Amino acid sequence: xxxxxxxxxxxxxxxxxxxxxxxxxxxxxxxxxxxxxxxxxxxxxxxxxxxxxxxxxxxxxxxxxxxxxxxxxxxxxxxxxxxxxxxxxxxxxxxxxxxxxxxxxxxxxxxxxxxxxxxxxxxxxxxxxxxxxxxxxxxxxxxxxxxxxxxxxxxxxxxxxxxxxxxxxxxxxxxxxxxxxxxxxxxxxxxxxxxxxxxxxxxxxxxxxxxx
Numbered sequence: 001x002x003x004x005x006x007x008x009x010x011x012x013x014x015x016x017x018x019x020x021x022x023x024x025x026x027x028x029x030x031x032x033x034x035x036x037x038x039x040x041x042x043x044x045x046x047x048x049x050x051x052x053x054x055x056x057x058x059x060x061x062x063x064x065x066x067x068x069x070x071x072x073x074x075x076x077x078x079x080x081x082x083x084x085x086x087x088x089x090x091x092x093x094x095x096x097x098x099x100x101x102x103x104x105x106x107x108x109x110x111x112x113x114x115x116x117x118x119x120x121x122x123x124x125x126x127x128x129x130x131x132x133x134x135x136x137x138x139x140x141x142x143x144x145x146x147x148x149x150x151x152x153x154x155x156x157x158x159x160x161x162x163x164x165x166x167x168x169x170x171x172x173x174x175x176x177x178x179x180x181x182x183x184x185x186x187x188x189x190x191x192x193x194x195x196x197x198x199x200x201x202x203x204x205x206x207x208x209x210x211x212x
Contacts, residue, residue, distance in 0.1 A: 045185055047125035049212065052179055052187040052199045054122060055086055059154060059189070059197045062088045065118070066156040071095075072109055072167070077152040077177055078121070079130045085123045090116040093158075105165040109155060127182040134178065141188045141200040141209045146173025154191055162191045169193065187212075 059075055066073040071093030078085045092098035092110050101107050124130075132150045134140065140148045149172055155163045162170050174192040186202040188209065200209040 045181070045183075048128055048179060048181040048185055048187055049199075049201070051124045051128050052189050052201075052212070055177065055179075055189045056197050056199050058086060058088060058119075058122065059191060061119070062154065063156045063160045063195060063197075065090070066158055067160040069093075070158045072158060072163075073156050074109075075154040077130055077154075079152060081121075081123075083123045083126060083128070084130050085121040087117045087121045088119055090118060091155075106167060109163075109165050109167055124179070125181075129180055131178045131180045131186070133180070133186070135186050135202045135204070136207065136209070139208070140173075141176060141190045141198070143190055143192050143196065143198050143200075143211075144173040144176060145192070146171075148173045148190075149175050151175040151177060156195075161195050162193065 055075075062073045062075045065088070069090070072091040074089050074091060076087050076089055078087070089111060091108065092112060093108055095112075098107060098112055099110050101110060130152070134150075149170075153165070154175060154177075155165060155167075157163045157167055157169075162175060164170065170193045172193075174190060176188050176190045179187045179189070188200045188202070190198045190200065192198070199212040201212050202208075203210050
């Protein structure tokens with residue numbers, strides 16, 4: 001066994017100079033500076049898609065309630081609230097305690113004297129808003145067909161079909177509401193004339209709607 005001389009100590013391990021540490025910190029800072037905006041943009045996109053999914057789900061519930069309760073329902077899009085919101089409302093049907101008819105609407109599709117809102121108002125995420133802007137100009141989500149129409153009120157009759165405020169079935173392909181976030185990403189929630197509800201995201205690269 002070899003005994004090291006007195007006063008000696010093992011050699012120091014590899015060390016790092018201040019310059020090397022500064023280079024590592026600089027590289028890490030650059031990576032973080034590039035990644036953070038992309039992460040924030042992705043989060044905003046997820047929130048927008050989440051809002052579109054929430055509206056789609058509420059439209060399905062509204063349609064189901066109309067058929068199960070055998071009375072018309074509607075989903076109201078409230079663009080003027082802060083943040084914007086949407087709510088499901090039971091309409092008069094054959095009840096008598098309704099507001100007087102208001103042309104061109106018929107009695108069945110008028111609201112109650114006191115709004116019969118179910119499930120309460122739901123709000124969009126911060127930075128998201130409703131819009132009537134179609135980013136493709138004349139291009140509509142493909143499931144609409146026909147001409148489609150922008151809408152802030154979606155009516156369903158007792159058979160679960162989308163109608164206008166007179167109870168007349170939609171004949172122009174359906175109705176759509178657009179959502180937009182602060183980064184100008186746009187989703188579309190579509191109700192076809194047959195009652196099918198779908199979600200599309202606008203692809204600025206492909207200049208087209210992509211189903212979700």
